[in-house]
Amino acid sequence: MAPPRSRHVRDPVLNMVFQAASDDNLPLFKALVMVLDMGRGRPKEAIEGLRVEEAGKLQGFSALHIAATRGSLRVCRYLVEDLLIDVDLVDKEGRTPLLFATYHNGGTAEYLLDHGADQDKANNDGVSLLHYAAESGNCEMLELLLAKGAYVDPVAPHGTPLHGAAGEGQYGAVKILLDHNADYNKMVNGVTPLMAARDANSTECIKLLVKVQEEPMLKREIVASELISLGNISLKKKDYAVAAKLYSRAMQLDPDDAVLFSDRSLCWLHMGDGRKALLDANKCRKMRPHWPKACRRQGEALMLLKDYEGASERFLDGLKLDPVDTDIEDALREAMKS
Incomplete structure (x- = not known):
């Protein structure tokens, strides 16, 4: 214009x-x-x-x-x-x-x-100054408005400034808005900024938006793996309370990891808390029903709770899944004796 x-x-x-x-x-x-x-x-x-x-x-x-x-x-x-x-x-x-x-x-x-x-004044249609600067690719003005405290995610009928910049293929404007923590997942009228970039066939904007969405996921994976590693070290040192806390923090970042529930169940077993051990073992088994170790964790928790019949059933399930697992076979024999 x-x-x-x-x-x-x-x-x-x-x-x-x-x-x-x-x-x-x-x-x-x-x-x-x-x-x-x-x-x-x-x-x-x-x-x-x-x-x-x-x-x-x-x-x-x-x-x-x-x-x-x-x-x-x-x-x-x-x-x-x-x-x-x-x-x-x-x-x-x-x-x-x-x-x-x-x-x-x-x-x-x-x-x-x-x-x-x-700096946040919108016109009668709800379009702000940041929308105009973003859509026209006026990077100097974008920087100025944001430096003066402009809100980065005002919503107009066609979306946020990030929607507008992405939809017009304004790579520089998209980068500036993302650097100022614009909401790249914001959906307006069923459209996200990434979808707007795809509709505009703006390859560079698409790459930038995909990359920024992947970064938090990658960071969460790195942090979770570090917590798991520290938890395993604590488990080997028999510092079970610390290990359980580390596994719990890792679960907040990766709640679908069955191994975490198995390892935390083992921590509860060593600390003598059969109820918590069984809860984690059951979640582990639900996630991975054909994993012998999940059956074993259930049996061990039930043994601690003196439910020997239930423990025998779980150990038997595990042995059917892995007939050569001597640890499960020994545990089954002990449960049947009890």
Whole structure:
């Protein structure tokens, strides 16, 4: 979207005011404001009420909109600091001067932000400044808005800024948003940013979004493996309470690992807690019903609970699965004796 120019103002004098704002001609702009004020001593009211009336893209535009759009920094300063014009004036579509300042690199955007402009202000359709910057690939403006505290995940009808950037194939914008912890799993109208990138056939954005989704999973796997390794060391040292805690933490990261339940069941057995040992053994057996060790853990827990008949049944199940496992065979013999 190209920066709009000042047009369609009916009164030639008013058109001259907007042209002076567009050209950053501060002396002429001040003189014209005085003409509009007609000696009433209320220049703020005179210029703040001056708006583009004719229908079109500029309807409702103020002098500050024009100055911000064209990068007219001197006129912006005069309006904001001298006349105390509301920095968040909106046009007919609810757009502020800051939005149009984002299309120009003359410093007006940063100036308006430094003087109280709302970086999260959305237009009448719910589209924020961050949406515009992301979809247009304006990385400099994205960085500025985020540095000023803009919320990274505002939701518009078509999604978040990350949806917009991905859908337009704006790799740089996608990377910046992800670096600022944008929600890459956010679903709006059944669409995630990754799906938006796929619809746009943006290979680079797809790769980036897939990679960032895989990283947390990889980190969880690494952390879980470290906890398991430490748990195994503690188990060998017969420090069963510590081992059980480490296995429990690993389960939070990887709750579908049957071996973890088997090993923690063994810890409970050594600590004399048959009830907990059986609970973990049952979960292990449910996950891996054809694993002989799961049957063995059930039998051992039942032995501790003095349910010898139940223990015999579990050991027998394990022996059927692995007829050459002498440990299960010995355990079965002991259970039957008991």
